[in-house]
Amino acid sequence: xxASFDLKNDNVVVIIGSGAGGGTLGNELxxxxxxxxxxxxxxxxxxxxxxxxxxxxxxxxxxxxKRTTSGDWRVSKDFPxxxxxxxxxxxxxxxxxxxxxxxxxxxxxxxxxxxxxVEGANLLDWPVTLAEMEPYYAxxxxxxxxxxxxNWPRLPGNNNFKVLKAGADKxxxxxxxxxxxxxxxxxxxxxxxxxxxxxxxxxxxxGAKWSTLYTEIPKGEATGHLEVRPNAMAIKINxxxxxxxxxxxxADKDGKLQEQKARVVAVAGNSIESPRLLLNSExxxxxxxxxxxxxxxxxxxxxxxTGSVYAIFDRPVHMYRGTTMAGIIxxxxxxxxxxxxxxxxxxxxxxxxxxxxxxxxxxGGWGRSFTxxxxxxxxMAGLWIVGEDMPRAENRITLHKDEKxxxxxPIADVHFDDHPNDTAMRNHAxxxxxxxxxxxxxxxxxPTPPYPSTHNLGTNRMSxxxxxxxxxxxxxxxxxxxLFVSDGSQFTxxxxxxxxxxxxxxxxxxxxxxxxxxSAKTI
Amino acid sequence: xxxxxDGKPGLSxxxxxxxxxxxxxxxxxGSAVISPENAWGLETSALxxxxxxxxxxxxxxxxxxxxxxxxxxAIAVKGHDEQAGKDAAYKTMIEDGIADLDKKSGEGGYRGLxxxxxxxxxxxxxxxxxxxxxxxxxxxxxxxxxxxxxxxxGYEGESYSKGGYIARGFDDxxxx
Ligand SMILES: Cc1cc2nc3c(=O)[nH]c(=O)nc-3n(C[C@H](O)[C@H](O)[C@H](O)COP(=O)(O)OP(=O)(O)OC[C@H]3O[C@@H](n4cnc5c(N)ncnc54)[C@H](O)[C@@H]3O)c2cc1C
Ligand code: SF4
Numbered sequence: 108x109x110a111s112f113d114l115k116n117d118n119v120v121v122i123i124g125s126g127a128g129g130g131t132l133g134n135e136l137x138x139x140x141x142x143x144x145x146x147x148x149x150x151x152x153x154x155x156x157x158x159x160x161x162x163x164x165x166x167x168x169x170x171x172x173k174r175t176t177s178g179d180w181r182v183s184k185d186f187p188x189x190x191x192x193x194x195x196x197x198x199x200x201x202x203x204x205x206x207x208x209x210x211x212x213x214x215x216x217x218x219x220x221x222x223x224x225v226e227g228a229n230l231l232d233w234p235v236t237l238a239e240m241e242p243y244y245a246x247x248x249x250x251x252x253x254x255x256x257x258n259w260p261r262l263p264g265n266n267n268f269k270v271l272k273a274g275a276d277k278x279x280x281x282x283x284x285x286x287x288x289x290x291x292x293x294x295x296x297x298x299x300x301x302x303x304x305x306x307x308x309x310x311x312x313x314g315a316k317w318s319t320l321y322t323e324i325p326k327g328e329a330t331g332h333l334e335v336r337p338n339a340m341a342i343k344i345n346x347x348x349x350x351x352x353x354x355x356x357x358a359d360k361d362g363k364l365q366e367q368k369a370r371v372v373a374v375a376g377n378s379i380e381s382p383r384l385l386l387n388s389e390x391x392x393x394x395x396x397x398x399x400x401x402x403x404x405x406x407x408x409x410x411x412x413t414g415s416v417y418a419i420f421d422r423p424v425h426m427y428r429g430t431t432m433a434g435i436i437x438x439x440x441x442x443x444x445x446x447x448x449x450x451x452x453x454x455x456x457x458x459x460x461x462x463x464x465x466x467x468x469x470x471g472g473w474g475r476s477f478t479x480x481x482x483x484x485x486x487m488a489g490l491w492i493v494g495e496d497m498p499r500a501e502n503r504i505t506l507h508k509d510e511k512x513x514x515x516x517p518i519a520d521v522h523f524d525d526h527p528n529d530t531a532m533r534n535h536a537x538x539x540x541x542x543x544x545x546x547x548x549x550x551x552x553x554p555t556p557p558y559p560s561t562h563n564l565g566t567n568r569m570s571x572x573x574x575x576x577x578x579x580x581x582x583x584x585x586x587x588x589x590l591f592v593s594d595g596s597q598f599t600x601x602x603x604x605x606x607x608x609x610x611x612x613x614x615x616x617x618x619x620x621x622x623x624x625x626s627a628k629t630i
Numbered sequence: 631x632x633x634x635x636d637g638k639p640g641l642s643x644x645x646x647x648x649x650x651x652x653x654x655x656x657x658x659x660g661s662a663v664i665s666p667e668n669a670w671g672l673e674t675s676a677l678x679x680x681x682x683x684x685x686x687x688x689x690x691x692x693x694x695x696x697x698x699x700x701x702x703x704a705i706a707v708k709g710h711d712e713q714a715g716k717d718a719a720y721k722t723m724i725e726d727g728i729a730d731l732d733k734k735s736g737e738g739g740y741r742g743l744x745x746x747x748x749x750x751x752x753x754x755x756x757x758x759x760x761x762x763x764x765x766x767x768x769x770x771x772x773x774x775x776x777x778x779x780x781x782x783x784g785y786e787g788e789s790y791s792k793g794g795y796i797a798r799g800f801d802d803x804x805x806x
Contacts, residue, residue: 159788162775265795266803273806302794312790422805427785429800461785465774473692473766474750481774482695485784547806 109328109335112144117368119144120621121355122375123341123384126199127610128594129375130319131250133335134327135618141625143333144367145324146357148340148376149196154321157202157310161462164309168202170195172512174379178502178523181556185470190521191410192559193377197337198320200377200561201607202310205432206289206317207455208253209604210244213237214442215450215495218600221442222449227526228497229407233599234571234580243612251289251317251611252296260292261285262301265429267456270420270488274543275436282437286455289317289608290430296322303429305458339365342516344372344388344397344590352397352590358514371589371621371630373582375614378408378563378596382504383519385567385577398567398584398592403577405505407498407568408521409601410560412529415457416537417468417489418544418552419480424488426458432491433458439494439539440603448531451603452494454540459489467558480553488544492536493562495603497526504566562606567596581620582613589630593617656683656700665700672704676715681728685710685765687741688731691749692766693773697782706773707765727761 112119120136122129125147133145149168158164165171169192176183176190183190194200214221216233224230248256255261262285264272275283290307291300298321299313307316314321327333338360345354345366354368374381382405386396396404436454443451459467461484469477480487502524506517525533537554544552570576573585582597584590593614595606602609624630657664658679663686664671674682682704689703714721732739734752743749756762773779780787789795 159790162771263801265800269801269803269806301796303796303800304789304794305800306789313794423784424803425784425786425799428789428795428798460787461780461783462771462775465770471766475694478693478695481783482697 108331110142110331110333112142112334114365114367116142117353118142118370119368120371120373121146121367121369122373122593123355124199124375124377124380124594125197125319125324125335126194126375126377126594127201127319127607128614129373130198130201130323131611131614132373132375132593132618133333134319134323135615136622137327137330137332139618139622140330140332141622143327145333145335146339146341146355146367147197147335147337149194149337151197151335151337152310154310154312154314154318157306157312159304159306159309159312161309161460164306168194168196168310173510173518175507175510175518175520176522177520180523180525181470182559183523186559189559190523191379191563192561193563197324197335198318201318202320203308203561204316204318204607205307206430207432207435207605208248208251208287208289208608209453211237211240211602211604211609212440215600215602215604216240218450225449225497225528227499228528229500230498231568231570231575231599234569240609240612240616243616244608246615247608247612250322250615251608252291253287253289253608254292255284255287259295262288262290262292262430262433265303265433266424267426267429267458267488268434270424270426270547271434271436271454271456271490271543274547277546278539278543280436280438284435285433286435288430288432291315301430305427305429305431307431340514341376341384342387342514344384346390346392346397346587348392350392350587352587362514371591371625373591373593373617373621374567375593377594378566379504379519379521381592381594381596382566383506386504386506387516398577398586398590400586401574401576403568403575405566406500406503407565408502408504408523408563409496409498409565409598410523410557411562411564411601412452412492412494412496412532413557413562414492414533414537415489415555416492416540416544416552417480417487417555418541418549419483420486420488420548421550423485425485426456426488427460431458432456439536446535448528448535450495450528450532452492452532452536453603454490454536455493457489457491468553468555470556480551490540492533492540493603493605494532494536495601496529498565498568498600499524499526562595562601564595564598564601564606567592569597569599582617583620591617591621656686658683663704668699668701670701670704672708674711676721677711677724681725682707682711684728684731684740685724687749688753688765689769689773691746691753692769694746695782698779702773702776702779705776706769709768709772710765723761723764727756727759727765730761731756
């Protein structure tokens with residue numbers, strides 16, 4: 108049965124956010140007998156409640172509290188108050204996510220040593236190596252049911268994948284398949300297998316896709332050591348005179364402020380909210396925010412170098428049928444500076460329904476050039492580019508000087524400028540993808556700009572030395588022993604791969620560390 | 631309040647025909663914009679019906695889909711009448727925006743321009759205005775989010791209740 112802890116109970120671990128990082132950490136700790144309270148800003152919607160409708164689902168699940176943007180990225184012009192497309196709901200963005208689950212490559216943990224210094228970039232090696240991560244990757248894949256691992260078959264390819272594969276073959280790409288997806292290809296873990304409904308981004312109504320909402324969280328609750336408190340928006344983390352954190356102030360479902368006492372606090376609100384919370388927790392002792400002696404909190408915001416290419420054919424495709432991210436090409440993921448940029452990128456199929464296609468194909472576009480593209484919606488195929496972007500100190504989350512949210516907490520501003528390496532990589536990928544679709548007979552292609560960020564990373568980065576980052580190799584704040592960061596904001600650099608498998612693996616690893624430190628009474 | 635009359639249960643086709651002139655594309659009658667050919671009418675309460683008729687034309691010129699009937703453009707812009715009813719400043723922005731559009735279009739006004747290219751040339755002059763941006767920004771959702779237009783584009787919408795596509799053609803491509 109789900110636990111229920113007293114506000115004054117100061118022996119609990121308080122986790123902020125119930126997504127990939129927070130939901131996993133909560134369950135892992137509960138399994139070890141540690142008492143956990145997860146504070147989640149969003150409401151709890153179970154998977155029967157999900158809606159097969161893009162805008163309907165967006166209003167149900169997405170984080171729509173106001174944010175502001177600045178910088179030269181196009182999102183700032185087209186979606187000035189929607190820098191990121193992420194979730195405010197129990198389960199976090201694992202309700203919306205597509206399920207692509209890839210391990211990082213060895214060199215991606217060592218970018219500074221591999222790429223060398225890149226001007227205008229704040230590259231740094233992770234204090235963790237692939238070899239150290241491998242056992243945790245294996246645990247995460249087993250937990251999430253990742254296809255193509257543990258003898259689970261890959262998913263069957265849909266129409267969109269078949270077009271991709273035909274193009275990949277024509278271009279001579281070698282590593283093209285239906286991916287490593289945290290989607291059941293067979294019934295397992297008391298959950299359905301994928302029915303190819305094609306609404307992965309809207310929450311999987313079959314429960315076939317892994318989400319903390321209906322895996323980690325109920326499993327944790329079943330131990331009697333986990334309480335998930337929905338509609339609880341954390342506003343400030345308190346600390347004592349010695350500089351240890353002691354509790355979390357949050358606005359409850361009625362907007363009333365409460366304080367949950369804590370022995371340990373783990374922040375997992377995703378890479379915009381986590382630094383916002385740390386910055387907002389400033390005090391006389393920590394005037395620049397918690398865990399910020401390095402000045403790195405909120406900096407090095409990364410969002411992956413992304414973009415899409417959609418193409419029209421003279422015959423029907425119906426790309427929207429079946430899994431949204433239905434296949435991958437990995438040949439360009441290598442580091443090969445002869446292409447004119449460091450790092451690499453992946454191609455992954457992607458499909459949007461008509462309402463989102465209209466909104467995202469060419470935001471602000473109108474007239475016949477735009478509408479004749481949509482006229483052939485059912486003849487379209489599409490893919491998404493996801494590549495490593497450069498961390499930059501100027502790309503950062505800051506607290507807005509004037510604007511506050513409903514609870515009086517300053518809203519977040521997200522500043523982002525593309526690094527020349529990002530632009531070079533994106534242009535290379537646009538060219539390759541256009542050639543790929545041309546090779547299959549495309550009559551027209553659309554290099555589509557990046558959407559509001561779905562991958563948000565790096566704003567509380569891990570570093571070996573305290574002066575270079577916010578947390579150590581366990582996600583533990585350099586400055587405060589009983590404060591942890593448990594989401595993608597710990598990433599030192601972004602790698603070419605989708606981030607969630609790494610977030611989950613780090614959370615499993617972190618749970619071991621927290622539990623051992625608690626029993627050793629060092630925290 | 632804006633009412634879209636679509637055959638039943640609103641006005642009957644005969645009533646619509648009685649109210650409008652036969653053969654005209656969009657007819658203004660009283661406080662309504664009527665499409666006698668297609669048996670629908672749209673009544674305005676805050677905006678002038680002429681303004682609504684121009685908005686419908688403007689919507690089509692912004693997102694022209696020749697296979698999509700006027701009715702869906704009318705549904706897509708009717709929210710501006712509701713908004714104008716609640717917000718006087720908004721009403722002024724729309725009425726002034728349309729008046730400006732008509733002025734820039736010459737004697738016969740915006741709807742008097744015969745070719746789409748001519749109307750688009752006028753729209754391009756006002757593309758940066760808050761008026762144009764609010765019409766376009768609203769329209770990209772209100773037009774394409776109508777389930778009734780999805781089949782016209784070959785989008786099938788909701789699929790869970792039909793068991794997904796696992797047995798309904800997720801991999802049926804034949805021409806590769
Ligand atoms: C459309 C889409 C597709 C994606 N596809 C993939 C994919 O295929 N593969 C992949 O690896 N990744 C994918 N992602 C990214 C993936 O969802 C995220 O990387 C991952 O969920 C991030 O985990 P997280 O724990 O950092 O944050 P989240 O999962 O976003 O969880 C954060 C939670 O914290 C809550 N929260 C925030 N602030 C507070 C506060 N102050 N108080 C209380 N609660 C708070 C939020 O409401 C939210 O529920 C996708 C994302 C989207 C949106
Ligand atoms: S395609 Fe598969 S994973 Fe995606 S929503 Fe449907 S059943 Fe779930």
